[in-house]
Every structure is written in structure tokens, then in C-alpha cells.
Amino acid sequence: MSNSTWPLWEVFIRSKQGLNHKHVGSLRAPDATLALENARDVYTRRSEGISIWVVESANIHATDIDEVDSFFEPSDTKIYRHPTFYEVPDGVKHM
Amino acid sequence: MEQKALFEYVLRMADDSLILGQRLGEWCGHGPILEEDIALTNISLDLIGQSISLFDLAAALQGEGKTHDDLAFLRFENQYKNVLLVEQPNGDFAMTILRQFFFDAFRKPFYEALCKSPITQLAAIAEKSLKETRYHLKHTSEWVIRMGDGTEESHARAQAAIDHLWRYTHELFYEDAIDAELQASAQVPSLKAIETSWLETVKAVFAEATLEIPANNWKFDGGRQGRHSEHMGYLLAELQYMQRAYPNMQW
Amino acid sequence: MTLAEQEKRFQEKIDNEIKIEPNDWMPDAYRQTLIRQISQHAHSEVVGMLPEGNWITRAPNLRRKAVLLAKVQDEAGHGLYLYSAIETLGADREQTIDDLHSGKAKYSSIFNYPALTWADIGAIGWLVDGAAIMNQVALCRTSYGPYARAMVKICKEESFHQRQGYESLMVLCKGTPAQKAMAQDALNRFWWPALMMFGPNDAESTHSEQSMNWKIKRFTNDELRQSFVDATVAQAELLGLTIPDANLRWNEERGHYDFSEINWDEFWQVVKGNGPCNKERIEARVKAKENGLWVREAANAYAKKRAMKKSA
Numbered sequence: 001m002s003n004s005t006w007p008l009w010e011v012f013i014r015s016k017q018g019l020n021h022k023h024v025g026s027l028r029a030p031d032a033t034l035a036l037e038n039a040r041d042v043y044t045r046r047s048e049g050i051s052i053w054v055v056e057s058a059n060i061h062a063t064d065i066d067e068v069d070s071f072f073e074p075s076d077t078k079i080y081r082h083p084t085f086y087e088v089p090d091g092v093k094h095m
Numbered sequence: 096m097e098q099k100a101l102f103e104y105v106l107r108m109a110d111d112s113l114i115l116g117q118r119l120g121e122w123c124g125h126g127p128i129l130e131e132d133i134a135l136t137n138i139s140l141d142l143i144g145q146s147i148s149l150f151d152l153a154a155a156l157q158g159e160g161k162t163h164d165d166l167a168f169l170r171f172e173n174q175y176k177n178v179l180l181v182e183q184p185n186g187d188f189a190m191t192i193l194r195q196f197f198f199d200a201f202r203k204p205f206y207e208a209l210c211k212s213p214i215t216q217l218a219a220i221a222e223k224s225l226k227e228t229r230y231h232l233k234h235t236s237e238w239v240i241r242m243g244d245g246t247e248e249s250h251a252r253a254q255a256a257i258d259h260l261w262r263y264t265h266e267l268f269y270e271d272a273i274d275a276e277l278q279a280s281a282q283v284p285s286l287k288a289i290e291t292s293w294l295e296t297v298k299a300v301f302a303e304a305t306l307e308i309p310a311n312n313w314k315f316d317g318g319r320q321g322r323h324s325e326h327m328g329y330l331l332a333e334l335q336y337m338q339r340a341y342p343n344m345q346w
Numbered sequence: 347m348t349l350a351e352q353e354k355r356f357q358e359k360i361d362n363e364i365k366i367e368p369n370d371w372m373p374d375a376y377r378q379t380l381i382r383q384i385s386q387h388a389h390s391e392v393v394g395m396l397p398e399g400n401w402i403t404r405a406p407n408l409r410r411k412a413v414l415l416a417k418v419q420d421e422a423g424h425g426l427y428l429y430s431a432i433e434t435l436g437a438d439r440e441q442t443i444d445d446l447h448s449g450k451a452k453y454s455s456i457f458n459y460p461a462l463t464w465a466d467i468g469a470i471g472w473l474v475d476g477a478a479i480m481n482q483v484a485l486c487r488t489s490y491g492p493y494a495r496a497m498v499k500i501c502k503e504e505s506f507h508q509r510q511g512y513e514s515l516m517v518l519c520k521g522t523p524a525q526k527a528m529a530q531d532a533l534n535r536f537w538w539p540a541l542m543m544f545g546p547n548d549a550e551s552t553h554s555e556q557s558m559n560w561k562i563k564r565f566t567n568d569e570l571r572q573s574f575v576d577a578t579v580a581q582a583e584l585l586g587l588t589i590p591d592a593n594l595r596w597n598e599e600r601g602h603y604d605f606s607e608i609n610w611d612e613f614w615q616v617v618k619g620n621g622p623c624n625k626e627r628i629e630a631r632v633k634a635k636e637n638g639l640w641v642r643e644a645a646n647a648y649a650k651k652r653a654m655k656k657s658a
Contacts, residue, residue, distance in 0.1 A: 004642040005440055006128070008433060025496070026430040027130055028439070030241070030645030031652065037234055038130040041137050042426055045419070046503070065369045117403060120411070123418050124399035125630065127638025129392065129426050136419040143412050150408070164407045188641045244651065245644025252640065330403075337406035337464055344521055346406035346464070346514070 008057040009035040011042075013049035021053050029054070100276045102156040103176070104283060105217065106166070107319060109149035110177035113167055114327075115198060116142030117334055118185055127188050134234060138195065141227040148220045155216075168338040172331055173321035180263035182318070182327045189252040192238045193260055196300070199232035201267040204292035208284030217283075236300045243304025250305070257301075258309050265314040267293070360561050365491040368434040376560055379553065380490055381435050382451075383562060385442040388428035390454035391421045393446075393627050397461040398470055406464055413510050414467065420503050427496040434492045447632045449619065454478075456539045458621030465518055465525075465532035471511015473533075473540040473578070479504055480574050481544070489561035512581065519585045526586070533582065534590045541605075542613045544571040575603050 006028040012021035024043050029035035035054040043049070063071055079085050088095055119139035126132025150163030157166075180198060185191045206228055209221035242253040268290040277283040301308060317323065337346070347355075352371050359366065366372055395418045402418065405411035429439040445451035456474050461467060482504065485497040515532075518525040545567040548554055557563040565573075575594075582589050593606040615621070 003646055004639050006642060006646065024499075025427055026433060027426060028128065029130065030642070031649040033237060034241075034645065037134065037237065041134045042130060042423055045133075045137075045416075045423065062369065065371070113408075120402040120415055123402055123415060124392075124395035124422075125634045125637075126422075127634070127641040129422050129429070131638075131641070132634075133419055133422045133426070136415055136422070140412060140415050140419070143408060143415065147408050147412075167408055187637065241645045241648040242641075245646075245648045246640065248640045249644030249647075333403040336404045341406075341522075341524065344406075344525060345517055346410055 006030045009039070009054045010057050010060060011035075011039045012053040012055070013039075013043060014051040015049055017050065021051065024048075026057060032056075097276060097280065097282075098156055098158075100273045101214070101282070102153055103273045104277055105149055105153040105156060107176040109146050109153055109166070110175050111181050111198075112142045112146035112149060114175070114177045114330065115181035115195070116140075116146060117330060118181065118183075119191070119195070121185055122191065131188075135191070138231050138234070141224075141231070145220070145224045145227070148223075152216050152220065164338075168335050172323060172327055175318075175323065175327070175331070176321060177318050178263065178266045178269070179315055179318040179324055180260065180266065182324060182330055183260065183263065184326055186256065187252060189242055189249070189256040190259070192235050192242070193253065193256040195231065196235035196239050197260060197264050197267070197297070199228055199235050200296040200300075201264075201289065201293050202228045203232050203296075204289045205284070205286075208289060211284075212282055214282055232296075236296075239300050239306070240304040243301070243306040253304065254306055257306060258311075261309045261311075262313050262315045266316040266318060269316055269319045271319070357559075360489050360559075363487075363561075365494060366489055367491045375556070376562075377435055379557060379560070379562060380493065381432055381437045381442070383553075383557075384428050384432050384435075384493055385437070385445070386452050386454075388425045388432065388442070389446045389451060390457065391425035391428065393453045393457045393631065394474075395421045395425075396627055396630055397457055397459070397623070398467060400461055401464065401467050404464070405467075410514065417471070417507055417510065420507070424496075424500045424503070427499055428493075431490075431492040431496045443631075443635065447628060447635065449628070452617065454543055455613070455616045455621060456536075456543050457627060458616050458624045459535070459539050460623050462535075463528050463532060465515065465528040466536070468511045468515035468518065468529065469532035469536040471507055471509075472515055472581070473511075473536050474543070475504060475507040475511060476578065477540050477543045477574050479508060480570050480577075484564040484570065487561075487564055493562075512585075515585055515587075519587065529585070530587050533587050537590050538608065538612075539616075541571055541575070541608055542616075544568070544574070546610070546613070572602050575605055579603055 007030075008026050009029050009032075010026050011024050013024050014021045027035065027038050027042055029038050032054060035056075036052055039052045039054055044052070075081075116139045119135055119142065122135045123132065123139070126135055146167065147163050150166045154161045154163060154166055180194060183190075183194055203225070206221045206225040210218050210225060212218045212221065239253065242249040244250070268286040270286055274283065274286065278285055297308070353373060356366070356370075356372060356376075359370075366376075398414060398421075399418050402411065402414055405414050429442070432442060433439055442451060446453065456477075461470065479501065482497055482501050486494055486501055488494045488497065515529050518529040545551060548566045548568045551567055554563065554566055558566070579589065579594070591606050593604065595604055596602075597604045616624070619625075
């Protein structure tokens with residue numbers, strides 16, 4: 001990285017109380033303080049948020065694309081984790 | 096009589112906001128990096144917004160049926176009452192940020208005090224503008240610190256900007272009969288206390304930025320009385336171009 | 347998995363409207379085409395700030411000044427959303443910007459035309475943003491996830507851009523004869539360049555077919571151009587302005603407007619750098635980057651010092 005290139009940051013915004021922070025995009029900033037300020041100016045020009053997280057992109061760890069099958073398919077077969085797996089007679093209420 | 100003084104007082108504030116907003120608008124599309132381009136434009140937008148509210152109030156106080164645009168666009172140069180600081184050219188990024196920092200460090204305590212004014216419309220404008228100004232000051236302080244304590248070049252540029260702009264900062268606290276009259280009836284705050292607060296902010300940020308207040312304390316003023324620098328005429332030539340070339344039209 | 351199998355699986359996803367995400371396998375040509383297309387688009391947003399930006403200091407009243415500032419600033423934001431989509435493809439934003447500055451990367455030719463009068467600001471909003479929106483709405487469903495998401499955000503924000511342009515022209519058209527003449531003159535100068543924005547005819551377009559299969563593009567250049575003409579004629583009539591094309595007329599049989607052939611010589615000349623403002627536009631961007639160098643370096647140097655102090 002040249003001396004003039006700023007690191008990349010991922011931006012997450014909570015749009016209102018009660019919701020999770022959601023990934024909205026990325027930007028360049030020299031440090032966390034300016035990353036937050038830049039995120040405010042770039043991603044909340046229309047009152048889109050009440051809270052911002054920034055994470056340097058290099059610090060994000062993601063699942064490996066080659067392991068998708070072993071990571072996620074096993075849960076596909078555990079249908080008993082879902083309420084629709086169970087039959088309840090008509091007339092039973094509040095369940 | 097007090098009405099007249101208040102009109103002049105609000106006009107000074109409005110002109111400060113308008114002229115600085117106009118200057119910052121020149122950066123749009125030319126910032127040092129896209130993210131900062133957007134940040135500077137946000138500050139410009141806030142200032143133009145403040146000037147609209149202030150010109151509206153001034154026009155109402157004047158009572159001649161004028162609009163905010165009449166006041167903003169259709170005066171002669173010596174009728175604009177902004178401080179000389181805000182009309183200074185953008186220069187490099189250091190010059191722009193330092194100009195903005197000096198101004199924000201003044202406007203924040205000024206608006207804080209003005210929130211307590213018994214003139215409700217003015218207090219309301221101060222309250223809304225204060226939130227914007229706090230953010231501006233935070234942003235410009237961050238940059239003053241980064242330039243001051245960044246590289247040799249950025250330090251030199253920041254210090255050069257300070258050395259040049261320092262002479263214009265004194266005028267932020269200019270007071271005359273208009274201020275005296277309004278202060279006597281406790282309608283607006285004294286600028287003495289605000290100057291103290293301003294200097295504290297400047298010293299604190301400069302200390303962190305390893306920058307220095309110039310030893311040369313030579314000072315300029317004249318803007319509040321309508322005596323401007325040579326730069327002002329060119330700024331107004333652009334600002335007023337459409338209104339002067341096509342008078343009395345709607346846009 | 348063999349390459350052929352991977353390619354097959356990739357195309358199946360696309361055919362089934364399943365979005366491609368950054369870490370998914372993708373053909374190299376798909377990646378390169380996307381980087382080229384998205385960076386072109388990002389550069390267009392950023393270079394597009396310049397002609398309109400010229401008028402910020404001269405806007406005729408405070409409301410228009412604020413609107414124009416907000417609009418040009420949005421374009422910076424949109425450029426950023428798109429650069430951020432490019433970075434998910436492993437491309438470096440600064441490298442793509444350097445390609446723009448060296449002339450290797452292109453941007454929309456429309457921004458090489460000058461904004462000479464205040465009416466041009468209205469015409470740019472109405473026609474240029476109008477043409478861009480035609481393209482962008484279609485791209486909200488493009489196959490690459492980050493690109494599609496950026497486009498959704500951009501389209502949402504752009505909806506005010508075209509409207510403010512049209513509204514501002516409406517004021518001129520209802521104003522004095524001098525104002526109306528200014529509006530007509532702006533339409534005369536921007537109409538053809540706006541039609542050129544959709545690119546060469548389908549027969550001439552080198553990337554079209556593959557891009558359609560990959561669903562990077564969802565409509566052809568000529569389809570989009572036709573939709574634009576069809577939508578714009580009535581809008582011009584409502585303004586009381588005349589579109590500068592003697593051959594423009596409704597074709598009952600096709601259910602579309604017929605219009606004259608574009609001056610393709612002019613199109614290619616401007617693409618190749620010989621438009622009225624190509625040089626100024628690139629110079630302005632190069633200057634911004636060069637003048638910003640010490641600023642970006644300073645912030646990095648400061649961050650490094652801070653990090654060292656912290657760890658010490």
C-alpha cells in the first residue's frame with residue numbers, strides 16, 4: 001500500500017432502534033475516527049441511521065467458499081428444528 | 096431602534112454563513128479524496144441552510160417585504176457585513192480547514208450562548224445550527240490535528256495557514272454600538288466570554304496538533320463595516336451573476 | 347470440479363436469477379467485464395460532478411444553490427458506492443482512478459459537453475439524469491450482488507435529480523422570453539449527446555451479447571435509447587419546448603417514436619478524447635488527486651504514529 005492510500009472499512013448502520021446494524025457498503029479512511037465521520041457523510045445523508053459501526057475490512061473473517069457444503073448443508077436436514085415439522089390438531093390455540 | 100440594530104446583527108450572522116458556504120461550495124468536485132469532498136459539501140450545505148433562516152429573519156425584521164434572496168443577492172459589496180475571514184480564498188486544503196476551524200471554534204460557543212436569547216426565532220435558529228456546528232468543529236479539529244501531527248509537509252502547510260489567517264480571527268469578536276445596544280437589554284451574548292472559550296479550543300487543538308499560535312499579533316478588520324478584501328468583489332461577481340444579468344426573474 | 351463444470355454451475359445460477367456474490371467462483375472475463383463497466387460508471391458519476399459543479403457558485407437563488415450542492419454531492423456518493431462495489435471484485439479503487447486519469451478507462455461522454463447557462467443545469471437533470479436512470483433502473487436487477495445493491499441505493503436517491511431538473515426548466519419555460527429561449531437552447535445542445543449516452547447501436551456494440559447472457563446488462567443500448575425517446579417526447583411538449591429533430595414522429599406500426607440517426611462521427615470523436623471539454627475534465631480530476639496527495643499522506647502518517655504510541 002502506498003503512503004497515500006487509506007485502508008478500506010466496512011460500514012454497518014442501525015436505521016432505527018430495535019433493528020440490527022446492517023452492512024451498507026465500504027469506504028476509505030485513515031483511521032477509525034475519520035471512518036465514522038466519513039460513513040456519516042457518505043451513508044446517512046438522508047437520515048438513514050442512528051448508529052454506525054465501522055470495521056477495517058482486513059479484520060473481517062468470512063466462511064470459505066469451498067466449505068459452503070460442509071458448513072451449511074447439515075442444517076438443511078434438521079427439519080425438526082422448525083415448528084412446521086410438528087402436527088397439532090385443529091382447535092389447539094395459542095401454540 | 097432596537098429592531099434596526101437586531102436587523103444589522105442578524106444580517107452579519109447571515110452574511111458570515113452565506114459567504115463561507117459559498118467558498119466551501121467551490122470545493123465540490125475538487126476535494127482531496129471523494130470522502131472529504133462529500134464532507135466539505137455537507138458543511139457548505141449546512142451553512143447555506145443557516146443563511147436562509149437568518150436572511151428570512153432579517154427580512155422580517157426589516158419589514159420592507161424583501162425575500163431571503165433579495166438580501167443574499169442584491170446588495171452592493173459594502174453592504175455585506177461578513178468578517179474578512181470567511182471571504183478569504185480556499186487556498187490549499189490546510190487553508191480551507193483552518194479557516195473553517197477558526198470559524199467553527201467561534202460559532203459553537205456563540206450559538207450556545209445565543210440559544211438563551213429571549214428573541215425566540217433567533218434562539219431557535221441558534222439551537223438548530225448548534226448541532227450542525229458541533230459536528231463541523233469536531234471534523235475540522237480532527238483534520239487540524241492530523242495535518243499538524245502528520246507529515247513534515249502537512250505540518251508546514253497547516254502552520255502557514257495559521258500564520259496567514261491569524262490576523263483575521265480577531266474580527267470574529269468585533270463589537271460596536273449595535274452589539275452594545277442589544278447586549279444592554281440582554282438580547283444577545285457578549286463576545287468577550289466567547290473569545291475566551293474560542294482561545295481555549297484553539298490552544299487545546301493546536302497543542303495536540305503540535306501547531307503554534309503566531310507571535311505576530313497584527314490584526315485586520317473592516318468586514319463588519321462593509322470594508323472588504325479584494326477577494327470579495329470576485330466572489331460577489333459569481334454569487335450575483337444571474338440576479339444581476341437577469342433582473343426580476345423567478346428561478 | 348473442472349472449469350467447464352464451474353462455468354456451467356455459474357451460468358445456471360445466473361439463469362435462475364441467483365445473484366453472484368464477491369467470494370463466489372466467477373469466470374475471469376465476467377470479473378473483468380464488471381470491473382470495466384462498474385468503474386466506467388463510477389468515473390461517470392465523479393466526472394459528472396464537474397459540469398454542474400461549475401454552477402454552484404452562480405446558482406440564481408439560495409434554494410437552487412442548496413439543491414445543486416446536494417445533487418452534485420450525491421454524485422460523489424454514488425461514485426463511492428460504485429467504487430466500493432469494484433473493491434469487492436478485488437480491484438483497487440485508486441488504480442481504476444489512475445486508469446481514468448491516464449485515459450485508459452472511459453466515462454460517459456456526455457460530461458465532455460460544457461454547461462454554458464443556468465438552463466443547462468435543468469437540462470442535465472432532466473435529460474442526462476433521465477437517460478442515466480433508464481440504464482440504472484435496469485441495472486438494479488443485474489447479476490452481481492454488490493453492483494445491484496449499489497444501483498438500488500443510487501436509483502432511490504436519484505429520483506429527485508431528474509425531477510429538480512425538470513422543475514427548474516418548467517420555471518424557465520413559464521418565465522420571460524429570455525428564460526424560455528435559454529431553456530430551448532439547452533435542449534438543442536443536450537438532446538443529441540443525451541441520446542448518445544446509451545452507446546453505439548447494438549450491431550456495433552462489442553460487449554453487448556456476452557453481457558446480456560451474464561445479465562450484467564438487462565436491455566440493449568437501442569432498447570434503452572428507444573424507451574428514453576418515447577418517455578421524453580411528451581415531457582418536452584409539456585414544457586412547450588421543441589426537440590431538435592425534424593424526423594421525430596410517432597410510428598403507429600412500431601408503437602414507438604422514429605428519430606434521426608445519431609451523428610456517430612461526433613460520438614466516436616468525443617469518446618476518443620476530442621470533445622469540447624475532455625481535457626479540462628480529466629485535468630480537474632488529476633489536479634484534485636495530486637493536490638490531495640499530501641492530505642492523504644498526512645492522515646496515514648498520523649494514524650501510524652497513533653498506533654505506535656498505543657502499542658508502546
